[in-house]
Amino acid sequence: MAYNFLGLVNDINRKLNEVELTSANFASANGFYSTAKDAINSSIRHINQSQFEWPFNHVEQEETLTPGTIRYAYPADAKTIDFDSFRIKRNSTFGNTTQKLSIMAYEDYLEEYLDDEYNTSNTSIRSLPQRVFRTPDQKFGVHPSPDKAYELVYEYYRLPVDLENATDVPALPEQFRSIIVDGAMYYAYTFRGNTQDATLHLQKFEDGIKNMRTLYINRYDYVRDTRVVRNISSNARVG
Secondary structure (H helix, E strand, C coil): CCCCHHHHHHHHHHHCCCCCCCCCCCCCCCCHHHHHHHHHHHHHHHHHHCCCCCHHHEEEEEEECCCCCCEEECCCCEEEEEEEEEEECCECCCCECCEECEECCHHHHHHHCHHHHCCCCCHHHCECCCEEEECCCCEEEEECCECCCCEEEEEEEECCCCCCCCCCCCCCCHHHHHHHHHHHHHHHHHHHCCHHHHHHHHHHHHHHHHHHHHHHCCCCCCCCCCCCCCCCCCCCCCC
């Protein structure tokens, strides 16, 4: 069975002894089938809301800076942005190498550099950006104001969208298909008033999400010793 919206809904249909849908009647199917579609999307939303930074929602974004423009809007689907990932991409035409941007507090920008936003006629203050800051209104800013159309690269985690069409594919890898289905079965049984089976599938669903966290989130590349080493004077008494 294909790994798409139609295939997932039919996973529910088979488990509940319902007639399976086809690509021809998927869009118009209603009644219980609408519930099955909603259950799949509810399950996927639940998984995505349980963790902010699932790697399958990771995006590397490129944006061309506009000379003289400091502030830029977040991508429409941005959930969280990694401000430690901002860099200016190497450009042989402009003669710049790759430059990682340091993070600057918004308050520091307002205190020291705010006039640069309004001093647009003075092109001498423009240069290769060195710093990035987060604004309170879902935007970010770079400083100094760019003097060329540099390519800015950064990384963020996106907000997933609901599945709509039969051929829509979830962002979650197919290896987690059974977890999506367990969650959808919980919602489907809840709709039918079958509390016992709903509770059973909810437990399986939550266990599956815990396994996903173990695989993707609870990982450590190395362990750093943070113990404080205290020097003992040679004259100190021991024992």
